[in-house]
Amino acid sequence: MKEFNQKVAVITGAGGGIGRELSLQLARQGCDLALADISEENVTETQRQAQQLGVKASIHLVDVGDAEAYQAFVAEVIDSHGKVNLLFNNAGITLQRSFENHSIEDWDLVLRVNLWGVIHGCKFFLPHLKAADEAHIVNLSSMAGFLGLPNQASYSSTKAAVRMLSETLATELARFNIGVTSVHPGAIATNMIRNTLDRADDQAKAKKTLETVEKMAMPVEKAASTILTAVNNKSFRVRIGKDSVLLDLLKRWMPVMLHKLIIHKMSGAKRAVAQS
Numbered sequence: 001m002k003e004f005n006q007k008v009a010v011i012t013g014a015g016g017g018i019g020r021e022l023s024l025q026l027a028r029q030g031c032d033l034a035l036a037d038i039s040e041e042n043v044t045e046t047q048r049q050a051q052q053l054g055v056k057a058s059i060h061l062v063d064v065g066d067a068e069a070y071q072a073f074v075a076e077v078i079d080s081h082g083k084v085n086l087l088f089n090n091a092g093i094t095l096q097r098s099f100e101n102h103s104i105e106d107w108d109l110v111l112r113v114n115l116w117g118v119i120h121g122c123k124f125f126l127p128h129l130k131a132a133d134e135a136h137i138v139n140l141s142s143m144a145g146f147l148g149l150p151n152q153a154s155y156s157s158t159k160a161a162v163r164m165l166s167e168t169l170a171t172e173l174a175r176f177n178i179g180v181t182s183v184h185p186g187a188i189a190t191n192m193i194r195n196t197l198d199r200a201d202d203q204a205k206a207k208k209t210l211e212t213v214e215k216m217a218m219p220v221e222k223a224a225s226t227i228l229t230a231v232n233n234k235s236f237r238v239r240i241g242k243d244s245v246l247l248d249l250l251k252r253w254m255p256v257m258l259h260k261l262i263i264h265k266m267s268g269a270k271r272a273v274a275q276s
């Protein structure tokens with residue numbers, strides 16, 4: 001899609017981070033917005049900033065994991081905007097917990113938001129995307145969609161599933177002229193990981209991860225503009241950040257060795273804790 005002017009974009013998780021930045025960059029290019037989030041305060045702030053840029057921006061309080069609420073949201077968007085050209089399945093959460101410490105409720109929560117949220121978006125907006133003169137779906141996976149990261153079992157599983165869903169959709173929807181982009185960011189400077197701190201099973205480890213991630217994180221503005229360029233170019237896949245590119249390459253060049261290295265690093269850390 002070359003132009004966003006006079007298009008309508010749906011963005012889930014628009015209350016902060018990548019979702020807010022995508023919304024504002026689209027607004028600067030004249031795109032009307034349907035902004036969805038569970039946080040009324042945060043999504044209202046995104047709406048305020050977008051409206052200042054002169055576009056129409058509706059807000060929708062919806063938990064993307066709730067199928068019934070999602071269908072009501074789709075009806076609201078069509079009522080308000082009449083069409084949908086772009087769907088950004090962006091809302092996502094993570095948890096820093098070992099598999100052993102993941103409860104079934106933890107799994108349920110992460111699967112609902114990160115996987116069912118994307119499935120609901122693709123399923124319930126599909127008839128409207130088919131009806132549009134130009135349409136594109138953007139699914140936020142992660143570099144965790146390339147590799148099962150330690151303490152991220154639910155997150156990595158959902159992001160790998162989103163990657164596969166995007167591959168299937170890209171092949172099935174091409175005949176309707178609907179583009180699909182699978183997005184694989186590395187560390188991006190948002191509050192996503194900071195927000196998980198209080199739910200982490202190992203606070204010290206989680207704080208250390210946060211520090212490392214914050215040191216290397218890419219500014220959210222650059223991440224969002226890279227995603228929009230990928231939509232302009234109809235790219236099927238976009239890796240964001242050197243960390244994501246490197247991990248993808250390592251995983252493909254030396255899949256077994258990479259896992260051995262991670263296991264070695266993890267067991268080294270465990271030994272150090274046992275000796276302290």
Ligand SMILES: NC(=O)c1ccc[n+]([C@@H]2O[C@H](COP(=O)([O-])OP(=O)(O)OC[C@H]3O[C@@H](n4cnc5c(N)ncnc54)[C@H](O)[C@@H]3O)[C@@H](O)[C@H]2O)c1
Pocket residue numbers: 012013014015016017018019036037038039042062063064065089090091092093113140141142143184185186187188189190191192193195
């Ligand atoms: N930040 C990173 O380093 C990073 C890396 C890789 C992938 N991603 C992915 O990018 C996407 C955006 O992440 P972010 O860093 O901007 O996160 P963020 O935490 O800054 O923002 C996520 C937004 O989603 C909203 N949200 C959470 N649960 C929701 C639900 N059930 N329904 C609707 N909205 C909900 C939150 O209120 C928040 O406004 C996510 O899918 C994430 O997995 C982020």
